[in-house]
Amino acid sequence: MSECLSSQEFSFFVDGSASAEAATMWRRHLRECDSCATTLLRMRAGIESVPESTVETSGKRNISRELHTISSLEPNVQIGDFRIEKRLGTGGMGIVYQAVQVSLNRRVALKVLPPGLTLNQRAAVERFHREAQAAAKLHHTNIVAIYAEGEENGTCYYAMEMIEGQGLDQIIDDFHAAKGDKSASEDFISMENGVTCDEPESPEAVKSNTQTTLSLSRGGSLQRHFDTIARLIADVADALDYAHSKGIIHRDVKPSNLMLGKDGRLSLMDFGVARILEDQGITITGSFIGTPHYMSPEQIRGGGDKLDHRTDIYSLGVTLYELLTLKLPFAGDNQEQIITQILGKEPRRPRQLDDRIPVDLDTICCKAIEKEANRRYQTAGEFAEDLRRYINRYTIRAKRSGPIDKIVKFVRRHKVPVAMAAGIVLASTIAGMTTWKYFSSRWAQERVIPEIRVLVDKGKYFEAFEIARKAERFVRGDPGLAALWPEFSDTMSIETTPTRARIYVKRYNSPSDKWRRLGKSPTGQIRLARGLYRWKLTKPGYATVEVRRPTSNRTVNFQLYRKDEIPSRMVRVSGGRFKLWLNGMSHHEIELDDYLIDRYEVTNREFKEFVDSGGYREEKYWKHKFLKDGIVFSWSETIQEFHDQADCTGPSGWRNGNYPEGRDDYPVGGISWYEAAAYAEFAGKELPTIYHWSRAGITVGRYSGTILLHSNFSQKSPDSVGDYQGMGSYGTYDMAGNLREWCWNKASDNKRYILGGAWDEPEYKFVIPAAFNPFDRSTTNGFRCVKYVSETAVPEMAFEDIAFETRDYSKETPVSDEEFQLYKKTLYSYEKDALNEVVVAIDDSEKYWRHETIIFDAAYGEERVIAHLYLPRNSSPPYQTVIYFPGNSALFLHQYHSGGLPDFLLRSGRAVLYPIYKGTYERNSGLQSNRPTRSLSYRDHVIWWSKDLSRSIDYLELRGDIDHEKVGFFGLSWGAALAAIFPAIEDRLKVCVLVGGGFYFEPALPEVDQINFAPHVRVPVLMINGRYDGALLVEKSQRPMYDLLGTPEKNKRHLLFDTGHLPREHVNEESLKWFDLYFGPVR
16 A cells, blocks of 8 residues: 555544454555654544545545654654664654664664654653653563663654564564465465564574464464464563563553564563553543553443553453454444443454364463453463463463353343342352362362472462462372472471470561461471561560571571560671672681671661760760871861761761651661761670671572562662661661661771662662771761670681772773683693493483483593483484583582472473583582682683583484484573683583573683683573672673673573572573574474
8 A cells, every 4th residue: 555544544543443454454554654654643642633634636645744744753863862774663652763872882763752742742742751661660571671761852752672573463464464265373374475573684593483483384383383372472471460560551462562573572562551550640531542452341441540450461362362363352343333342242262263273272362351350360470371381281270161151241241130140140159169079189180280380380489389288188198299399398397495486487578468377386397388488486585586588498496585685676696607798708708606786777866865975075985096098187186077967066967966857767877987986886886897797688599689679779768777678687677778887897098898788879789898988978878786795706807907809891801812712722622532431320210301320431530420311201302402500509519419400491302411510419529619719720620610511512422312403501500600611612502591690700710711701602692690699790790791792692682580699480481482492392
């Protein structure tokens, strides 16, 4: 179509009454015509009802070019930091251009709100900004990322991730145009030259089964086609679930707001009508917002305050319906007819339109588009999980509507007499209860166990536990369920000293939950869902203990102390051998005794007691030399520097010797190190050493980052102590964020350490030591105190100056290519002698795999390598293979066990090889740490690990049941970090998935330093990390490694999740998607 739309056609298009063929044709034209696109944009904004400048003459329709001049940006025009390249199309409330961000030299999609809108209707501007702000809050692999927002000369714009591909609506339109009389699935499968999401640059890029299938599955199967649709919609459902968890409802989910990239990723965009749940000030009245065909019944009925996230589930369900059938659930001659049907008519089931659509997909789709919100999936996550149950051939959760459901719907629609309805419902209920009782056991075994398996794979242990606990009533003793319990729960025994203490728990990440009572100590064996908990222990006459602890399969003992032994607002911290886990200080270790530390930061109210008691007038509290620029000043010379805003002595943020009204329990800020030390002396306490502060505040391991999710890094202001629920291991609060806290120790240049980060700093500051001039009185400076209760003196080492060693990778340069090749040739190469391999054991007992234990010659010394090979039962040889490299716990365990091996890999249909690397398990060499050092021992171990990996591939190449061209690598934590090295040496690795990796901060010899190898990694790499990883920071460790990888940008991806060091949720599915993308699906 080359002619522009007439007024009547615009009217038909906007009110949804156009035929499918006409709508397809008009959408094609709108993608190419600036004038019509701008007219449509103004109509959506409410500026005009029909284009008044439309003139019809001699059967030809032409639109005035006036609108084009106010909306179109020509190539090479620059707006802000962005240079226009070309127009891409119209989206929601703006026109989208391909542009280049000049300062970063990266290509972006730039969405622009034409000035015509900003001049005529300010509401459009507010909605445009709201779209940018809503999307910018979200960071998910299936949500288009927002980079920047701005306004220049009345033109509003925002920049977003540029996705090379097509809108899902365009793909559907192209199918419509070519479909003819064939069914939807016939069209998808049989079209000769299907729609492609831009041709890949090279044959090697064509690796995504997702892309290939939606490129119309040339020669593909019908089943694969439906699986791909399910996988794409499941990914979007995950994205919606994430957005909903952040309090954002999209409210306009539809194919035109979904972009399918050439990497096979379906991304959600255009949050133009998104509603932020916390913002009660946003209302939209007087018109429909959204696309009627995809709107839920409750969205059509209005009443925005009652609209919740389930409206998005309905809209995504309609999108699934359209993908399956190439038809919409409802059609009509005008918008009024469509709306009437959405509100009062049941749609035809997808299988009624095409009986080759799988029954389970039909059932899932129908559940998603139920008219009553409480009959749909209650979360988008549930929707995604059911789709993946279908893909994995598990029993789905949704149930196909039966006669009872149809009767209930009929009653509700037609309002038959209440007595008759009650009789039918009662009879149906009795029949349902009888049937349920009869089939409950079978239901638990066939549906619940697969459902639990899906949740376990996603790391949702609490949800799996609740389902298993309910199911156990029907299948107590079932071996299948019994075998699953250890995968998501721990059995532990709680003891206390003294005994008979009451014990309560609640999930750490649900601080508002009620405490759950476990009984009195000792508890005996109790089973809890695996995870992190808040624990509370009470006993009359004893101080209440509140701590944070993960579950474990062992006996745990808590010590209680009498109330007179624990001062008010303090907690007791247990001693022991302790290693600093602050970045740049991980080599410092010390033995500590028990001590007391303030539960909260010192408050304004508490510090006021010091001021009112003459704290600034009594020299006796000021014990430390006032050293400035190498000169010692007297107390009388210095004390005048410590004044408030009215020149009265006191913190810098106070006025007239007092703090702002209503801030009694806020932490005192604006304190120098000297003032903090003087208060501690006044209170009979001390400032904590960096060791004592870290022992109480910083937790290492899987749950290290969870404290950040509940701490004040709000970028707004400090808050009352304890308002944020970020509790440390021993019951302290606000050690992460709120105010940063002075510690005793000196750094260089007479500076003093101040730890924990403040409300106006990024979260990673929690584990990055900072040091300031002790006279610094920034309002973000606070403190807490300690008491050393042991008769044994605190080790002198605790009070010594501490050097802070770290690396700034932005200022470092890798070695030359020539030097790298020299390392590779002289240190990492080896003679490929005979392996002398022997299969020493075979375990055939597992359902999903066969386990072979093999030994073969190492590439060094006279050593033998042990390797564990798991061969899948659910696929056919030759097998794709993944080589696993573990976390550092393998260094400290002396006997191999498969428990640390990700279960989802074993059941993925791929072979998994787990070599026992030098220094791990049975091959323990005495290596004490996985962290880099400049020692020859560390250098030798890295080279040995690399050779063990290479020899393992040598072994795989001897086997006929292994696909030698499809060998990948999966690294966890330590293994992920070392993957900056291994793929640079071993080019037989074809793809890598790295979970919890990054550059280390400790220096190493150049021949084993990650930075010198990463640029030589060329294979596709997926990095999965926690945003709140305290060990390997996003900006300082993860991104430097990602950026330096030599892999082409299109073949690497960095996914961040809101967790600590090791993400759990989504790791399984993202990892398998990555292997599928480059290896293809397993056979």
